[in-house]
Amino acid sequence: MSMNRRDFLKTAAAGSGALLASTVTPAFASMPKELPPQAVGILYDATLCIGCKSCVVNCKTYNSVSGGALYLKDRTVSYDVNPAEPYWDAANELSSKTLNVIKVNKTGTAVNKDSVENGYSFIKQHCLHCISPACASVCPVGALSKSPVTGVVTYDKDKCFGCRYCMIACPFNIPRYEYERAIPQVRKCQLCHHRFEEGKYSACCEFCPTGASIFGKVLDLRKEAQKRLTLKTGDDYDFPVQTVDSKEKSRRTVSKYINHVYGLKEAGGTQYLLLAGVPFEMLGFNKNISEDVLPDLTWAYIAKIPAVIAAVLIGGTATWAITRKRNKDREG
């Protein structure tokens, strides 16, 4: 045994110092918590939605092009295909080929629109582009990342190695995986950010005939949503169509809303906001989702790691030295 205690202590101290330095995580490495300045998003008003699914179809059409979130070299439009049989089945659920889906919730005889009693309501499910996205925070390689300008949570297929942690982390169960392919990707709505350059915006909003889905700056959408909650049921209102600041309006009677804008605070706030006439839990939103910023829950543990490293290295070395001496004393 060649090394003496002094040398070992020196080595250990040096080693632990080096380790500490390399693993120190700067404060700003934790996830963003504020809305980016140019944050854009979508406001969905379930009371205006008629379930035509134009948004579902156009989302697929405009995302199947190069740069889009559904793009694949060997296909032109993303039909939902049962891999066991190469036929087309209708999009009934978010999937590796469906980024946006309309579903319905029915109670009783389901004849009254947006009513809890014997009623039905539509819901448009897609990525909510959280302000502090859990998916981006858990991605070990940063394949999912939030744009610091627009706030869109985008996906880099070249970084992703398929751990699927994002699917566990997302409280809304949004990311879907291409299990049917040998080299799979994660698929989720990316707000049609590939169209922003051309001055276009999300296809679902562009093709929504009733203004149920409108695109715009999140701050403006929040204002519009909160304004609608102050309107009187039964009054007429000129709902903007396609974008929140659009000149084109659709005059409709105001329905009874649940007095809550979903996405203002949930999961730390999202850029996809929703209004509805029935409680959001009926529309598939897990009732256990709180206002907690999810990445913080993990960060609370990670932030302790440097201290643990230091403590174990120092304490361990000390223990080793002390117990070795004690053993030697006992023997000698």
Place this chain on the structure above:
Amino acid sequence: MNQKDIKLFTPFTVVLLVIMVVGGLAAIYRVFFGLGVSTNLNDTWPWGLWITFDVLGGVALAAGGFVIGGAVYILNWKKYEPIVRPAILNAFFGYALAATSITLDIGVPWRIWHPLVMWQVNSIMFIVAIHVVLYTTTLATESSPLIFEKLKMRKAFHFVEGIMPGIALFGVLLSLLHQSSLGAVFLIAPEKVSPLWYSSKLPYMFLVSAVMLALSMVSFETILSSRVFKHKPPMDILLGMARGSLIVGGLYLILKVWDLITGPGIGRAVNGSLTSNMYLLEMILGIILPLILLSMKNVRTQLNGIFTVNILVIMGTVLNRLNVGIISMAEYNGRMGYDYFPSLMEFLVTMAMVAFAILGFKISVKYLNVLRLEH
């Protein structure tokens, strides 16, 4: 028993080989044709048997390496020296098993190296990845004296043995961090994981249960190998570990019960639902029964008693990992999404992994001086 007497091609070994070959074929099929046709994983259940059993369970079962390594090299409890080599070797195979499983489970296996160069420091999985790579290397280094001894490379042997305390300390550090990190993986999903298991203390619970499991696993392996390779089991070591289990198990019980009482409350655990029944089973098999048995002197000092407790703890702790990984999320998932039951290939690959670990250990015992048997 002599090393020469160890027969390698017993019927049991042949069975293991067959399982490995079949599982290997399944693994090749998975790599070429994707997860969809080889597993039953889906969008509601992205993590299944491979993650919960092979990875979470495998890593927990391999905790013996750092516990015994730490006891022998840091705490200088030389009493446990005779079992440090098998403990570390078993841990090495356990981690190799876990690493191979995770390579197969990820969507693009040949990109397994990505987390090592693409860093996203908010992600627990990134930390786990770095640690697993470092720790497997550490275990390999800690096991290298076996190879050096066999190859009669004296200088290398003495060098590694000399810095062993440093390596062992590094191993303890890494293990502490990633055993608890695997628990921290689930911190991000409070709305999905049942409150019976979800807690901000989940990382610490994983760590303590890993230590408890380590003691039982090493004890189990020691007793088993003494029966298989026909040598006397080291009773003082086994008794020491049994005592240690009692203490660590007691700590774990306190942690879990405290969390239950201050969290969802006892009522949630006894309401007869599937999740609460699985929780109770895990608690009874993995902690309560073992603690009761360990507290009885005539059980704790008997070889058979110790072996029984070992099996209980192993079953209970592996069950805990399966519960956290799958069962805890079953209630919400059931209403919304798809169903999951592992496919045949998932079982085949898992069995092949376990067979590989067992066979690897046996081969090592035959050709390397693991158990310090006579030559």
Place this chain on the structure above:
Amino acid sequence: MKELEEGSMVEETICGFSRRDFLKFCSTLAVGMGLPVGMGATIAEAVTTQKRPPVLWLSAQECTGCTETLLRANHPTLEKLILELISLEYHETLLVGSGKQAEEWRVNAMKEYKGKYILVVDGSIPVKDNGIYCKIGGKTAMSLLVEMAADAAAVVAIGSCSSWGGIPSADPNPTGATAAHEVLKSKGIKTPVVNIPGCPPNPYNFLSTVLYFVTFKKLPELDDQARPKFAYGRLIHENCERRPHFDAGRFALQFGDEGHRKGYCLYKLGCKGPETFANCPVQLFNDVGSGAWPVGTGAPCFGCTEKGVGFTVPLFAPARPKYLTPPSLFTEVYPHKEGVSPGVKALAAGFAGAAIGAAGAAMIGGLGKKDIDTKDKGE
């Protein structure tokens, strides 16, 4: 023949019909084309006040099915109406005369109504070997088409054969069967052409187009294949009454099986509805009510109107949908009942069983036995 409505006063008749019935007919046609209410009266007016527009009908490589289909327009009975609504100057099957007289009549009609007559073409035009494979009165169909189209006000290609080639143009197309508009284009004839494909097409598609032309002096809105949009603007798939079965994945797998008898979607039997433009599910055939179209009777559509589908793609090969259309089905937000799904339940039971089994065996086998006495080892 004067037909009086029962119980009515003696009414004015038009072409043997009561004015009311005639107006009803025109309104039906107007509605079928998607024209506004009131257009029926306009059409009636146009038809009865003008001199009956002349129509010459050239038949080339045809089976006479397209003429037959017109004679199946049932109410009111059309033989009279058609023959008096338009002035059918020349039609090889329906003409009374034949031979030299027929051809002379044709030439005279062309001269008299030059620039005013509608030329209806059915059957494809063979072009190989200078078009010798179809001759009428010693002249090739090709040259006749060119000659007749040059002086026509408009050309209406009725049937798939004249619209895109149809069955004679199927592989290997030994006669070089070609669509009418392609022949005309190659010869530089600029007369507007409208295609009414189908094998045979719904007679009302043809009638509505002709009446529209007569009333408004222009052709209705056409798509990029010169087909009127009111009839060929949508895929059959979009209007099919079995669409909910398609969306829900309920398919007939064999003729006569349970799914077939329940009226499930015929996609898996090779229905080409998703890639065929036509209004068959809406217009139906023979005026006998719902279900009177191929799919409705359980026969998969084979894409008779569509170039590249009908007589080209195998009958039972699955169709390739031309574009996405929204499904008519909605998924429920919560498709399952509360509780754990069966597979996961089974998995839990499996784990629990294995764990309990192993633990039980260990406890039964291990406890109480005194294997190695350790008392002398001390604590």
